[in-house]
Amino acid sequence: xxxxxxxxxxxxxxxxxxxxxxxxxxxxxxxxxxxxxxxxxxxxxxxxxxxxxxxxxxxxxxxxxxxxxxxxxxxxxxxxxxxxxxxxxxxxxxxxxxxx
Numbered sequence: 237x238x239x240x241x242x243x244x245x246x247x248x249x250x251x252x253x254x255x256x257x258x259x260x261x262x263x264x265x266x267x268x269x270x271x272x273x274x275x276x277x278x279x280x281x282x283x284x285x286x287x288x289x290x291x292x293x294x295x296x297x298x299x300x301x302x303x304x305x306x307x308x309x310x311x312x313x314x315x316x317x318x319x320x321x322x323x324x325x326x327x328x329x330x331x332x333x334x335x336x
Contacts, residue, residue, distance in 0.1 A: 273314040278322075280310040288327030297322075 240251035279301070280286055286294055297310035300318060304311050312322045 276314045277304060278312040279306065280312065285328060286310060288325045289322065290325060293321045293325060 240248045243251060277300075280297060286297075289297070294310060296318060297312055300313055301307065301309040301311040312318050
């Protein structure tokens with residue numbers, strides 16, 4: 237039954253405790269993922285690192301670098317729009333991709 241509706245009172249209490257704990261852990265997990273996404277950066281250094289990337293991806297990486305206090309550089313973040321396009325178009329070998 238949904239949320240333990242037909243359980244005994246003691247079992248209902250336990251289900252409520254488990255649901256509360258799961259909600260707490262899910263929130264903490266989401267916060268940790270967001271913190272990692274915001275903290276991780278791959279700095280691209282020079283034309284070799286930019287090879288294969290369309291101009292739109294290069295421009296976004298330049299904006300990300302400027303926002304990170306690295307004007308003139310290019311930065312890939314773990315934001316989906318950044319990392320997915322980088323992985324799709326980059327000519328860099330996997331070993332040079334900073335673990336992504």
